[in-house]
Amino acid sequence: MAYFINNDCISCGACASECPVSCIAEGKExxxxxxxxxxxxxxxxxxxxxxxxxxxxKSNNSKHCGCGSCDNADDAKKDE
Numbered sequence: 656m657a658y659f660i661n662n663d664c665i666s667c668g669a670c671a672s673e674c675p676v677s678c679i680a681e682g683k684e685x686x687x688x689x690x691x692x693x694x695x696x697x698x699x700x701x702x703x704x705x706x707x708x709x710x711x712x713k714s715n716n717s718k719h720c721g722c723g724s725c726d727n728a729d730d731a732k733k734d735e
Contacts (some may be wrong), residue, residue, distance in 0.1 A: 656692035656710040658699060664707040670699035 660670070664685035671679040671686055674711035676728060688699070688708070699708040 656712070656720060657693040658695065658697070658708045659690070660686050660688055660699075660707045661709055662707075663705045667704065669702045669704065670708055673698045673702045677708050682711055709727055
């Protein structure tokens with residue numbers, strides 16, 4: 656799920672500064688996320704004071720291929 660910025664955005668720029676792939680830019684009324692570049696890390700949501708960045712409900716932009724390796728890697732980290 657890519658992220659989008661809802662209308663609660665106060666244009667503080669914290670999300671853009673934190674984004675590791677620089678896919679967030681200032682728009683006319685609020686910041687906007689380029690969903691095609693978003694890596695779904697959630698860094699923007701973690702730093703936003705008003706929780707404006709939100710994951711999209713449905714997205715075809717997922718960087719995961721569906722092989723399950725990511726899930727297995729996450730499970731292995733939990734077992735350590």
